[in-house]
Amino acid sequence: MQVLRGMVDILPAEARRWQWIEAVFRETASRFGYGEIRTPLLEHAELYERSVGDTTDIVQKEMYVFDDRGGRTVALRPEGTAGVVRAFVEHKLYGRETLPLKLFYMGPMFRYERPQSGRQRQFHQFGVEALGSDDPFLDAEIISLAWFFLQSIGLDTVELHLGSIGCPGCRLRYRERLIRHLLPHRDELCEDCRRRLDTNPLRILDCKIDGDKPFVRSAPTILDDLCDDCKTHFTQVQTALDALGVPYTIDPHLARGLDYYTKTVFEFIDTRIGAKSTVLAGGRYNGLVKELGGPDLPGIGFAAGVERLMLLLEKKAVPSGAAAAFDVVVSGFGTGQDVAWKLLFALREAGVRAEWSFDQKKLKAVLRDADRAGARYVVLVGDDETVRGEVTLKDLKSGEQTTFSQETLVERLKTLLS
């Protein structure tokens, strides 16, 4: 048997790194005033069809959908925002909590894709959502939180791309203008882009084949078509970021792939991991709460791909935090076994990280293993010690060893290790 395709085991050595990066994210989120929310991994498939958009690739070809035993059509969550907004609406949090309600989450997401590095079928995201405010300072807060988090874990090579895709009105106007611009050149487009002209003309702008063609480069950008409200909002976000010294580049071609985005969109990109270079991305979704049956409240958030962050960190030799699992190894042999066994537990009760020497190894092996594991001390109780009511304590670092009464062991070790 082996793991399912696209699924990955996180082994102990790797898990330590995960704990570290999760701790940094939790700390960052809480410092910015975001509280944790945990939502189910399984939801009605319809939730994603309505939020992410039923024409998107995520819904059309990447969702893990199946009927449960009760005949409900359910899906493993492909992203985090929909579930959070669903919970917000379902529990009417907009009536109970001060707005904006600021939330973070972390956990596995599922997309049925062809795996490659930085892309798995089960992957993990750190995410943040703020619901109930359209204040541009909130956009800037979220972006600065993302930036600060990436700085905190040592990723200083990522670039922030910032854009706005306006409100539905702006987008409609722009779409028509873009099609008008590109239509005369239809025959010069690649096969994919001729299709995109009808389905998603915005994508033509960053097509690998057509993106550099003169008539594409001269295409109007959505930033020119923003309405006054969207334009002002976007300017204010920039001003707020400038004030903090958060560096960004305006990217008029940023087109998020999920249907729910409005106004501000942003992406943190690192070019060192090949084609899949986006490590964190997000934006506003002012229509989503209403779309899911709630009041007409705005929202904004982002999600970061943990595996992609890890990939980048590997190339950077990160603080591994490979601390020893324990400080003391206790070994009893001969008549000393029972005493040693009780001492081990007493040490643990007293807060000492102590380990038993399993499998009746020879003293030589006990010391070798303790040394390898990074333990500082070894407690030995053999026949000699037992008759005198003593224990032998060996300091692996200095090589020195002393013998003293069993009763004083716990106190001595606590002192030595403090």
Place this chain on the structure above:
RNA sequence: GCGGCCGUGGCGAAGUGGUUAACGCACCGGAUUGUGGCUCCGGCAUUCGAGGGUUCAAGUCCCUUCGGUCGCCCCA
């Protein structure tokens, strides 16, 4: 979903169709019967991702399948 490359012990890696599948690291044992790190000596793949086929002979060739990886699509 489409296309390219790859798959040999715990890890890295040699191996032009021919006998017992190099080597390095790691690991285990001994030299040292209650004392680690160093050194020396010895051990460690009935088997080459799995299944089938071609052949007198297959890790080496063919097919299928599973997995990884890279690119496309798309995305975190």
